[in-house]
Amino acid sequence: MSEELTQRVISVIATAQKLPLERITIDSTFEELGIDSLDGVNILFALENEFNINIPDDKVEGVRSVRQMVESLEKVVSGEEPPAAAAQT
Numbered sequence: 001m002s003e004e005l006t007q008r009v010i011s012v013i014a015t016a017q018k019l020p021l022e023r024i025t026i027d028s029t030f031e032e033l034g035i036d037s038l039d040g041v042n043i044l045f046a047l048e049n050e051f052n053i054n055i056p057d058d059k060v061e062g063v064r065s066v067r068q069m070v071e072s073l074e075k076v077v078s079g080e081e082p083p084a085a086a087a088q089t
Helices: 003-017 037-051 066-078
Strands: none
Touching: 003 037, 003 066, 037 066
């Protein structure tokens, strides 16, 4: 798991949720951070913008922690899991 990717994901979550960076760790659960399903959608959009990709919904279903989000995103970014389509900017 890339440290740079982890830090970028944590930064996006912190910004989207208006949380201090130091409150979020790789082992934080969304429940601990007060992130509900609607917040999760907003974070997903923010991550798509950050990485300029489309993240397939099935790749983030059941994601309940920062670690799971990083692992899912890492698969999409590395090409292990093909993205649904290239993001348009």
